[in-house]
Amino acid sequence: MSEPGSYQHIIIHGVGLIGGSVAAAVKRRWPACRVTGVGRNPERLQAAQVAGLLDDWCTTLREASVDSLAIVVVCLPVDHISEAVIEAAEVTPPGVLITDAGSVKQSIQTGIMVSAAASARFVGAHPIAGSEKNGFEYADPELFAGRPCVVTESDAGIEFEQRCQHFWQSLGASISVLGCEEHDRILALTSHLPHVMAAVTTMCVSPAEISFVGTGFRDSTRVASGDAQLWHQILCSNRTQLLNAISKAEAGLKQLSAALRDGDHDTVVAILEQAAELRRTL
């Protein structure tokens, strides 16, 4: 096993905002580490190499020469991750750790369970960092610094799990280990629900009315400008937990509107104060 925090070869499958930021973070911390990009589009990969993010690239992992203790980081949209993990397990040496950066975890873990080889060395991760922007042009070597990163429980064993934790930690992230289901339940509330609420809030306003928005609306709905296809995949991949989260929000709206309708000022103030207090802890 390589020393924690010292890397020879990192392979990034999917060089967008997150993949590009992993590359930039690795390059800043270990300039001698070889960073290989894998993707569909040679022009984009070439551009990422020119930008200094990659040492080399290929359009399928099968073509790459892979160091025996490399780490493969799959940074694809969530519904392409399982397939890429299974492929990586087939074509790389058995000591190679495979991790990802997907924002849902249970459906990916379920997806790779068909492959014993993948299950034996995949450790899922979700660095909770990002932007409504897309593309490696927005890559940030400090994107993960000081941010939470969930590393999920796996069937890969303690050595791979520790290597995975060390890897994300060494990019500056603060690690929490959670089960896949627990991750998805929490993220439904802390990430997927806010996206849904932002989209619905935006949809309530007509194009003619939108000139009357203030900073509150701007902040509240910023995430809604994110890529619709990507978010569709995320929301659908975490459907059960998200539907529970939406029910919770619906119950909250019902409670607040009932209190407003009934002139129950104490309840309205209590809800607003509880929210304000919790929000101020951030």
Added chain:
Amino acid sequence: MSEPGSYQHIIIHGVGLIGGSVAAAVKRRWPACRVTGVGRNPERLQAAQVAGLLDDWCTTLREASVDSLAIVVVCLPVDHISEAVIEAAEVTPPGVLITDAGSVKQSIQTGIMVSAAASARFVGAHPIAGSEKNGFEYADPELFAGRPCVVTESDAGIEFEQRCQHFWQSLGASISVLGCEEHDRILALTSHLPHVMAAVTTMCVSPAEISFVGTGFRDSTRVASGDAQLWHQILCSNRTQLLNAISKAEAGLKQLSAALRDGDHDTVVAILEQAAELRRTL
């Protein structure tokens, strides 16, 4: 009538974030204009004077010597505005314009209708600018610059209405004239609903889960950290329109959750894309 954009005396009743920013904006544009603060707390007013926002201050408008063509700007919380407008109409010369900065308009207009003197020279305004911060310490002379400001239809006549529009415009705001009900209907959607959605989103997350939030949650819920008492007043003062807005959001959530539950991917994508497109126009 004074020339538009040239002012001798501005009286600000309520020297908090908004009142302080009006003072700062006036002082930056017309250093010779006298700015008088009115409020309950002598220490706070004294501090605002020391900070250079006020030339003088008093604890009731009755005590102030008021220029015959002054403008009184009531920057109190929404449920104290009508009373302050009526008092201002009683104790200031008949040429004095009275305006406000309240974020609801119909309930204030209804509140002043009991006074013919107030109705004859009150023109309501709502500069759509602010912050989740409170207090004149956060006053910003450019808070209104480039921001929308609604000036409402009134019973005060064209001269007072034009003076009011000129005043807010001269602080940098972009003026729209709307009826009070139309203002409240739109702001329920563009401001009050986002606050409710942010508070409800925050309330869905437990203190233990809040460490797993990303920038999306932070942006989406920022307004929820605002002063609960102030927001309670705003929401209750615009109850009817806000309840309509909440119903609209509930219908949106229901549509989205039904599409997620049914695996109706086209509808999920269509909702997210429509929201993203509208949001990107900002």
